[in-house]
Amino acid sequence: MSGKRTAAVESPVPMMARARGQAGQDASPPVAHPGRRDAWLRLASLGAFLLLWQLGAMVADSRTLPDPLTVFARIVDETVSLSLPGHLAVTLGRVAVAFAAAMLIGALLGMAMGRWRRLDAFFDAWLVLGLNIPALVTIILCYVWFGLNDWAAILAVAINKIPTVIVTVREGARAVDPKLLDVARAYRLSRRTTFLRVYLPQLVPYLMAAARSGLSLIWKIVLVVELLGRSEGVGFQLNVFFQFFDITGILAYTLAFAAVVLIVEAWLLRPLERRLTGWRA
Amino acid sequence: MLEIRIDRKRYPDRGGRPHLALSGLRLDVARGEFVCVVGPSGCGKSTLLNIVGGLDRDMDGRVTMNGAFPEDVGFMFQEPRLMPWMSVLDNVLLVARAGDAARQRERAIALLRAMELGDVLDAYPTRLSGGMMRRVALARAFINEPALLLMDEPFVSLDSPTANRLREMLVEQWQRCGASVLFVTHDLREALALGDRVCFLSAAPGRVVLDLPVELARPRDAAAPAVDGLYQALLARHPELLGGLASAESGCDRKAAVASGAQAAGSGASGSDAGGQAQGRAAQ
Numbered sequence: 263m264s265g266k267r268t269a270a271v272e273s274p275v276p277m278m279a280r281a282r283g284q285a286g287q288d289a290s291p292p293v294a295h296p297g298r299r300d301a302w303l304r305l306a307s308l309g310a311f312l313l314l315w316q317l318g319a320m321v322a323d324s325r326t327l328p329d330p331l332t333v334f335a336r337i338v339d340e341t342v343s344l345s346l347p348g349h350l351a352v353t354l355g356r357v358a359v360a361f362a363a364a365m366l367i368g369a370l371l372g373m374a375m376g377r378w379r380r381l382d383a384f385f386d387a388w389l390v391l392g393l394n395i396p397a398l399v400t401i402i403l404c405y406v407w408f409g410l411n412d413w414a415a416i417l418a419v420a421i422n423k424i425p426t427v428i429v430t431v432r433e434g435a436r437a438v439d440p441k442l443l444d445v446a447r448a449y450r451l452s453r454r455t456t457f458l459r460v461y462l463p464q465l466v467p468y469l470m471a472a473a474r475s476g477l478s479l480i481w482k483i484v485l486v487v488e489l490l491g492r493s494e495g496v497g498f499q500l501n502v503f504f505q506f507f508d509i510t511g512i513l514a515y516t517l518a519f520a521a522v523v524l525i526v527e528a529w530l531l532r533p534l535e536r537r538l539t540g541w542r543a
Numbered sequence: 544m545l546e547i548r549i550d551r552k553r554y555p556d557r558g559g560r561p562h563l564a565l566s567g568l569r570l571d572v573a574r575g576e577f578v579c580v581v582g583p584s585g586c587g588k589s590t591l592l593n594i595v596g597g598l599d600r601d602m603d604g605r606v607t608m609n610g611a612f613p614e615d616v617g618f619m620f621q622e623p624r625l626m627p628w629m630s631v632l633d634n635v636l637l638v639a640r641a642g643d644a645a646r647q648r649e650r651a652i653a654l655l656r657a658m659e660l661g662d663v664l665d666a667y668p669t670r671l672s673g674g675m676m677r678r679v680a681l682a683r684a685f686i687n688e689p690a691l692l693l694m695d696e697p698f699v700s701l702d703s704p705t706a707n708r709l710r711e712m713l714v715e716q717w718q719r720c721g722a723s724v725l726f727v728t729h730d731l732r733e734a735l736a737l738g739d740r741v742c743f744l745s746a747a748p749g750r751v752v753l754d755l756p757v758e759l760a761r762p763r764d765a766a767a768p769a770v771d772g773l774y775q776a777l778l779a780r781h782p783e784l785l786g787g788l789a790s791a792e793s794g795c796d797r798k799a800a801v802a803s804g805a806q807a808a809g810s811g812a813s814g815s816d817a818g819g820q821a822q823g824r825a826a827q
Contacts, residue, residue, distance in 0.1 A: 441624055448596050448618035448693075449638035449683075459637060463628045541628045541667040 328510045336514040345499075346518055353488065353495040353519065356412070357481050360419035364476060367420070368427025369469060375428065376435020392425035397483050405491045415487040422483050427472045434468025463538075470535045474527065481523050545572040545595070545613065545691060545723055549604035551748075552590060564590045565602070566748035574690075577717060577724040579734035582744030588727040591749070592618075592695045595725060608691060608723075617684035617722070619697040623676035625668040625683075631655065632664040635683045647686075654682045658712055674705040681712060688720040695727050707765070710737060714762065735773055736765040743781070753781060 312330050319329035328336075340346035375382040375389075401418040408414035438461060446456040488497025496519050503511035552565040564587040572578045582588050593599040595606050596618050606612060625634045632651055639647040655664060658678040668676055677697060684692055694713075698706040714737065717724055728734050734741045735757055743753040755777070759769050 441620070441622070442626060444598055445618070445620070445624045445626075445638075447598055448616065450597075450614060450616070451638065455637075459629075460626065463626070466628075539628075541669065 325507070326509060328513065333510055333513045333517065336510045337518055340511075340514060340518075346515065349494060349496050349499050349515070350519060350522060353481075353484055353497065354522065356416055356419070356484050356488070356495065357477075360416045360423070360484065361473075361476060361480050363416065363420040364423035364427055364480065365469075365473060368424040368472065369431045369465075371424070372428040372431025373435045373465070376432040376438070382432070389425055389428055392421070393429070397422045397486065401483075401487050401490055410491045412492075415484075415492060418487055419480055419483045423476050423480055426479070427476060430468050430472040430475075431465065434465040437468075438464045466538045467542075470531070470538065474531055474535075477523060477527065477531065481519065485519075544574060545606075545608045545725070547571070547591070547595060547604075547606050549591070549594065549602055549606075551604070552587070552594065552599075552602040554590075554601075563748040565594075566750055568604075568744075568750045570742060570751055572691075572723045572725055574723055575721045577726065577737060577739045579726045579728060579738035579741045580744060581728055581731055581734050581741060582749060583746050584729065586744045586746050587749035588729075588744060589621075589695050591744075592693050592725065592727055595691075596693045613691045615687070615690040617687065617689035617692045619680050619684045619692070619694045621696045621699055623668070623673075623680040625676055625679055627668050630665045630667060631660060631671070631679050634668065634679055635686050638683055639686050651682070651686055654685060654716075655679070657716070658682050674701055674709065677701065677705075677709055678712065681709065681716070685716045685720060685722075689722050692717070692722045692724045694724065696729065697726075698733070699728075699730075706733075710765075711762070713737070731777065732765045732770060732774055735759070735770045736763045736767075 315327075315330050319327045324332070337346065371385070375385055397418075400421050401415075404414040404418035404421070408417065442460055442464070443456065446460045451460070484495070485497035485500065488495035489501045490497075492498050496515050499515055500512055503509075503515070547568065547570040549565045549568040551563065552568075553561045553563050556562040568587075568591065570578070570580075570591075580588055580591065590599065594602055595613065596616055597612065597614075608615075625631075626637065629637060632648075632655065635651040635655060636647060639651060652661075652664065655661060658681060660675060660678055660682070663671060663675065668679065671679070680697070684694075697713075698709050701709065710733070726734070726737060731741070738757050741755045741757055742751045743755070744750065745752045757773070759773065763770055
């Protein structure tokens with residue numbers, strides 16, 4: 263076996279390090295960091311939205327479209343009176359429980375259907391049915407069958423979300439690399455280790471996609487559920503505002519709740535996704 | 544002692560018809576022995592490794608190591624098959640036997656340093672070159688100091704210096720841990736440079752048609768004159784094996800192999816020691 267050691271040993275390929283090294287020697291002017299540039303763009307986008315809203319409010323009747331400052335003042339008032347935090351907490355609780363139930367059941371069924379072809383063939387028609395039943399129908403049926411209570415509300419929301427989680431996770435389970443599972447078998451890894459350290463990491467991108475789309479869908483359905491059959495929560499409150507044609511209240515509660523969901527997305531889901539899929543960068 | 548007795552191994556071909564991949568294959572590997580298996584494409588080399596490695600148990604026959612199916616196994620595949628979401632070190636530790644975690648970690652780091660990967664312990668595999676990924680896979684194969692190491696063309700498609708360095712590392716680690724090795728390759732020079740024995744499989748259905756002891760001193764070099772002499776002698780004595788034409792049906796049994804070898808020898812094969820070795824042991 264000839265071949266000098268120096269010739270055979272390749273260097274790692276840290277592209278970023280190489281790029282940094284080259285930049286250090288380069289005399290060209292510094293370029294703005296892409297992340298920072300994006301942050302400015304996002305800020306400009308938000309400013310443009312507020313400006314358009316303000317212009318619309320100036321043109322329209324103030325009762326039909328109140329201006330941003332009026333809505334913001336209403337958010338402050340409702341917060342100080344603890345009405346907004348109370349309703350928000352109730353709705354968030356329902357979102358959390360429905361989200362957890364839908365993710366757990368959907369992920370388990372998705373994995374099973376991706377793994378076993380016959381099971382997939384058996385449940386596929388059910389899945390298509392579940393994907394196409396309108397959310398409103400499920401909600402009404404759950405209230406009729408199980409009564410106007412929290413469990414019926416949460417069940418209705420979960421039933422609406424589970425099929426989409428199944429579809430996403432099933433795709434992930436089908437895409438699991440059998441060659442990596444062969445490594446686990448060849449080295450006699452336990453079923454638990456194989457599942458947690460070889461199988462599940464391959465599903466993470468699909469689970470995260472299901473979680474992010476799930477969160478945005480579930481909170482909207484929860485509002486409908488509350489509007490139709492609950493006596494507290496943001497959805498219930500929106501119904502009250504609707505009865506009194508209180509557009510300021512509707513916008514105040516909607517924006518406050520959307521802000522909370524965005525914060526969950528930005529501070530919880532995205533960092534979690536970055537942490538779990540950082541190796542792909 | 545690893546004993547492989549495969550009476551029949553079938554699997555469905557693309558049309559769904561049963562395809563006989565291996566038939567009447569008998570192969571023994573002594574403790575600490577390095578056995579290379581060569582043969583034409585599609586003769587069942589990888590199938591053989593998958594059976595011995597426990598990845599495919601659907602066959603007629605038996606595989607035993609000291610009386611039981613081999614469980615203490617290291618496996619190196621054609622591709623590195625590293626978990627891309629794990630660091631280099633974690634990839635090696637993933638397959639480490641349960642036990643003293645700190646000690647396993649120390650051992651994994653020492654092994655990776657021996658593989659000249661000490662600078663990239665925390666790197667993800669996607670940041671590594673092909674040769675480095677194979678070295679990680681090699682370290683993973685040795686982390687448990689297995690009794691049996693199965694290698695399925697592990698250095699294929701690497702440039703020559705990188706493949707040579709990896710072979711050196713493999714031999715170093717093998718001599719240190721004393722595992723029995725079953726090494727599948729289609730490169731006869733590689734087999735002669737590595738193996739204590741080289742077993743030739745016939746075309747499908749594969750079986751051992753020539754079992755050749757390689758009695759060259761180590762360390763060996765695939766391009767060294769001794770290896771080259773043996774290679775040339777084999778070419779002359781068994782052209783049907785090297786041309787990938789051997790098959791059970793074409794009568795490539797002991798008599799045929801010996802006859803063709805005699806013919807080839809008569810037509811001017813080199814008369815060196817290597818030429819004598821090239822006669823080998825024709826299989827059952």
